[in-house]
Structure formats: structure tokens, C-alpha cells
Amino acid sequence: MSLTIGELSRQTQVKVPTIRYYEQIGLLAEPTRTEGQQRRYRPEDVRRLNFIRHARELGFEVEAIRQLLGLAGDPDRSCGEVHDITKAHLEEVKDKIARLTALRDELETMVTCDHRRISECRIIEVLADHGQCQHLEH
Amino acid sequence: MSLTIGELSRQTQVKVPTIRYYEQIGLLAEPTRTEGQQRRYRPEDVRRLNFIRHARELGFEVEAIRQLLGLAGDPDRSCGEVHDITKAHLEEVKDKIARLTALRDELETMVTCDHRRISECRIIEVLADHGQCQHLEH
């Protein structure tokens, strides 16, 4: 009927210390305990933890997941807020991609350096000289 | 002739606590001090700190920068190692872009959800259900 933390871990692919961490920060409710203080979980905890895992895999921050979990428990509400959170996250991801793409192009130019001496190395030059690339952030 | 930490900060756009942090982890050498223990920098410290800043802007990790700084000080050496470090970093950046692009596509499908009730929300469904997207890491 009830699962140990290890069984929950196996079913969700979330590591045991991570489960305890999620409990500590309030993403997972405190489960019941045996007399010896070991945690015992119910099947619905598997569902909740899977939800959390999927959201983390999609790059949602813990704070966003906390909000999504709150909203998800309210079936009659409009999902506008869920949409907004996801959209905001999508925009962040797009931003990151844009910045990394600029970075990639810069690095690709740099690695065309053909193994001369350090004193003529294009990479070292780019790094040592001025800030042509001040627009880049990370 | 010599610069205060604030002047160094202004010239390099690196924040004062960050400069002290770089000293602490050994990226910057300990500068001379006034009698009152305030740091005083030489112009070459500006160059070194600019090098560090450029490398950070390009996403190099501190460990990589430590190596690059070591190599940069050796003008007659071949820049093969510099090339390798940069190439490895480039590959990491490409990897990140690939993962984020997969994420973006997944999120874009999700946000096509058209504001129904939570109980029919596509986003919540994706998060709650299965792991079609187990291949995604972040």
C-alpha cells in the first residue's frame, strides 16, 4: 500500500536526497512516518513528484513549480495563469538561446586560430584586448 | 600611478566585491596595500582583470580562466592548449543550445493551450502525465 522513500525514488527517478530536499522546501508535504520515523508515501505522492520532475526537466524553477502545483489543484479555475507562467518561462529559454548563440558564433571565430605561438594566438588576443563583445551576457 | 579598488572597478566594469573574490580564489594576485591596509593596483592589473572579464563574458569557467592565464603568460609556447580549452567550451555551449532548443519546442507546443479550465489544460496534462520528454535534460 505505502511506499518507502527508496521505492518512491525508483518509481519517479528522483533521487532520495532530492525527495527529502523537496519536502524541506515545502514542494512535497510531510508524509506519514513509521514508529521508527521512516517516511511512508501514498500513490498520489508518486503523481505529485512526477509532476515536479517533469516541470524540472522542462526547466521550470522551483518557485514556478510551487505556483503550478497550487493552480493544478483547482480544476474549475481558468488556466490563464498556468499559461502565463509557461509563456514567461518560454521567453526566458528563448533569451538564453539567443545569448548562447551569440556566444557560440564568437567562440567559433576564435577557434579558427591555427596553433601558432601564444604571442600570436588569436584567442589570447581576443581575451586580452578590449571589449568588442560587451553586448554579451551569460 | 596606482589605482584604488574602486578605480579598478570602474575601469574594468568588474564590481568591487568581485575583485576581492577573484583575489581570494587566486585569479588575481594580492596587490600592495597602503599603511591603512587599502589595496592599490598597478596598470597591468587592469589588463589582467579585463582578460578575466572577457573570458567570463564568453562563459569560460573560473578553472578554465586560471589555465588560460597560465598559458597566456608564456609567449613562446604553442597555443594548442588554449585552442583545446576554447574548443571544449564551444562544444559545451553547443550542447546547451541543443538542449534548450528541444525545451523551447516542447514549451511552444504547450503554450498553444487556449485558456480553458485547469481540468482540461494541456500544460497541466503534460506535466502530470507520463514522461514523453524523458530525453530532456537541462
Place this chain on the structure above:
DNA sequence: TCTTGAACCTCTAGCCACTAGAGGATGTAG
């Protein structure tokens, strides 16, 4: 019933690259 040992428990500290803040000292311009 007892023993073994895998799995559990709590607690603290570490990772990266900073950032923030407390509480006090220094240095320079007027």
C-alpha cells in the same frame, strides 16, 4: 527468535560564482 545488512534517519557542509550586509577604519577634499 535472532542476526545480518540494505536502506533508512538527521545534520552539516560543499558546489559555482558571486552578492549583500553589518560594523568599523581610512583617506582626501574643502
Place this chain on the structure above:
DNA sequence: CTACATCCTCTAGTGGCTAGAGGTTCAAGA
């Protein structure tokens, strides 16, 4: 000589875990 911007050190916090110490519990097999 005073005011006050800037400097100093030290500690703790950020996010999302992960690792390890040192001890306890539980279930299966003898």
C-alpha cells in the same frame, strides 16, 4: 579638522541539489 565617500573584514545567502558522517530501523533468512 571635519565630513563622508570609500575602503576594510567577516559572515551568510543565492539555487538546486549532492556528499558524507555517524547512527537507527526494518524485513528476510537461519
